[in-house]
Amino acid sequence: MDRISKLPLGIIETILCLLPIQEAARTSILSREWRYHWTKIPKLVFIENKFRVATDRPELSVSNKPSKRMKAAKRGKFFNAIYQVLLIHEGPIHEFTLDVEVDDSGVEIDHILLHLSKKNTLKILKLDITGDGYEGYVLPISLFSLRQLTDLYLSDCALYHERSFNEFSCLTTLYLKNLSTYDSTLMRLLSSCPLLKRLTLDSDCATISESGHTPIADLFKCLPVIESLSIAFSIVKCFFPERLPKELPTALVHLKYLCMDGVSFSHIYGLPFLALLVRSSPNLEKLKLVMYEEYWLDEDERVSLTLEDYSDITLEHLNEFEIRRFMDTEHELDYVKLILAKSPLLKKVSIFPGCKFDEDEKSEILKILFCSPCAAPVEGITFRF
Known part of the structure; x- marks a missing residue:
């Protein structure tokens, strides 16, 4: 010691x-x-599920689950412990993580954020707020006083402020999962982050409400220096998808990594939205797709498209392509072939099946890919299946 x-x-x-x-x-x-x-x-992490109190013991009940009263009492001790730590803490707090379940207004979290905003030394903030039937913890205005933030992670929160936000002039990483908000509010938030380089938008139309008819292209105007973008495909339906342009007015010239989650090539906006981002990202180096099971699509969402409409796509800098939940549908396999034909620097192709393929099926798919026109030397490409 x-x-x-x-x-x-x-x-x-x-x-x-x-x-x-x-x-x-x-x-x-x-x-x-x-x-x-x-x-x-300088780093404080509070996770309710890992918090232990001296009175913790197995619940003596048929279901062996804690009663609501016991859960509320334990949560009260959890927040009291956080308050005590913040009260006696000395020096700067650079990183703060809170993972908790709430079932009311979340006023305790308001107090914590207010305290952190007065310190104003925080660089990384992670909030994961869950709850049964809970519509999302409504973020207080004090959050926007944290002007030193470089990384912000919000999960299952709500943002409905109509006023303009203070500029997050240092923010470079923003992770939003199931953020309940308006499309216009989301864009004001993104516009307040002029240095944003990494963005994850893991939300859908159940959480992003349409306040008007905002074109999807306007969303990307807020991301002038974005380098890494992970976006749920379902978000396109929140932004007037009927007006999808062929290319964005301003190219995403800094974008190196693009991940699209929940995309289907049979969806009416699937290929058009993906093509929009690919055409507008001339320096893309890695493309990752997580496919959506097509049998979940409604009839009015389906469309029969041909990849010939996207033969103008070029991926001059792409060196890695990954596709997950691959089901070997016609469009999926054809899209992989299109990537091969348009990527002269491609080095790695990873295919993760969404169902079980036997060895003969895998061999047949790889044979088709190896025999397809390829811009890069096929012997220089590593296939992972």
Whole structure:
């Protein structure tokens, strides 16, 4: 222990950051020197499911599940522990993670964010707020006072502020999962992040409400320096998809990585939306597609399209292509062949099946791909199936 105590303070803080907050707090009993080390760590992580109290014990009931009263009592202790840590914490807090289930207004979270906004040292904030039948924790305006943020992760939250946001002038990474908001509010949020390089939009029309008829192209005007984009295909339906252009007015020249989740080539907007982004990303290096099972599509969503309409696509810098939930439908296999024909620098193709293929079926698909026209030397491409 004496040897550890002599380590530089920065290394001790790094070690403590790797421990759950309760374990880090327990180091205060090691010695007088260690009593306050844990109160200075810049990274705080609070996960309700991993929080333990002294009275934790198996619930004596038929279902063996905690009662609502016990859950509420434990959650109260959880938030009290957070308040105590924040009250005695010394120095800057650079990273804060909160993973909790709520079933009311979330006023406790409001208090936490208000405290963090007054400190104004936070660089990374992760909020994962869940709850049974809960419509989403409504983010308070104090969130937008965190102007030092570089990374913001929001899961199952709600944002309905109509006023303009303060500029997130340092934000480079934004992760939004099931964010309940309006399309216009989402664009105001993105427009307030001029340095945004990495964006994940994992939402759908159940969470993004249409406040007007905003063209999808307007969404990408808010992303002038984007380098990595992961987007759920369903979001296109929230932004007046009837007006999908062939290309964006301003190309996404910095975009190197594109992931589209839940896309179907049989959907009326599937190929057009994907082609829009690919045509508008001249420097794309990696393309990842997660396919959507076509039998879930409604009849009015289906369309018969031919890939010949997209023969003008070029992928001069693409070196990696990945497709997940591959079902070997006609359009899926043809799209892989199109990628091969249009990517002179392609080095790696990864195909992850969405159903079970036997070895003969795999061999037949690979044979078709190896015999397809290929812009890059086929012997230089690694196929993963």
